[in-house]
Amino acid sequence: MTDWQESIEFESIGPLRRFFKLAVFHPFANYLPAPIMRWLLKVTESELAAANWKDPGGWRSMVISYEGKPTQIADKILVGTGSVPTALRNRKKLGSALIAHLIEQVPADNAHVLCLGAGPGLIIIDALKSTDHPAHATLVDISDEAFEYGQSKAAEHGVSDRVKYIRGDVRDIQTILDEPPQVVKMIGICE
Numbered sequence: 001m002t003d004w005q006e007s008i009e010f011e012s013i014g015p016l017r018r019f020f021k022l023a024v025f026h027p028f029a030n031y032l033p034a035p036i037m038r039w040l041l042k043v044t045e046s047e048l049a050a051a052n053w054k055d056p057g058g059w060r061s062m063v064i065s066y067e068g069k070p071t072q073i074a075d076k077i078l079v080g081t082g083s084v085p086t087a088l089r090n091r092k093k094l095g096s097a098l099i100a101h102l103i104e105q106v107p108a109d110n111a112h113v114l115c116l117g118a119g120p121g122l123i124i125i126d127a128l129k130s131t132d133h134p135a136h137a138t139l140v141d142i143s144d145e146a147f148e149y150g151q152s153k154a155a156e157h158g159v160s161d162r163v164k165y166i167r168g169d170v171r172d173i174q175t176i177l178d179e180p181p182q183v184v185k186m187i188g189i190c191e
């Protein structure tokens, strides 16, 4: 591991949480018939399930996992204990540290990062604030639903003048961009 990787504090699953997952969570999640599980998530008003049903693989469910502080009981279990939400939070840490590291390798005065399928752009916001190297980003998403939330987060972290949100289809990227990027981020859209 190199220095930039070693400094990342990944979330790990402790022995108690691991035991709870194996003894309770996994049998429950794997053997409970899907319609009952769906009903349970509905009656417990799971925000994570509702976001996934509305927009499978969309930005909102990722933000719920990233923030890790849901209010509903079902979400507390899913977001706190689930392997996927934990992995998403760790991927966000790894992604932002890697992008910050890549920005630092760019010989240009003001590195340009292009984020495809950016959602609110939380990974690039973390990357911009964690490096002293001057950089700015263009964030492209087919939906502008996440932009207001992203802009508020960028302002909160003092990078709002360094992010530009554009509504567009990544397949038309050649017609969208007005300056070539040195770093391209595709986390969350490739899969």
Ligand SMILES: C[S@@+](CC[C@H](N)C(=O)[O-])C[C@H]1O[C@@H](n2cnc3c(N)ncnc32)[C@H](O)[C@@H]1O
Residues within 6 Å of the ligand: 057, 058, 059, 062, 116, 117, 118, 119, 120, 121, 122, 123, 140, 141, 142, 143, 146, 168, 169, 170, 171, 186, 187, 188, 189
């Ligand atoms: C799973 S979210 C990922 C958000 C963010 N990159 C992250 O990792 O947190 C996928 C995003 O890709 C966007 N998207 C899907 N197809 C797209 C397309 N053809 N062009 C631009 N954005 C697209 C969706 O609107 C959504 O915001």
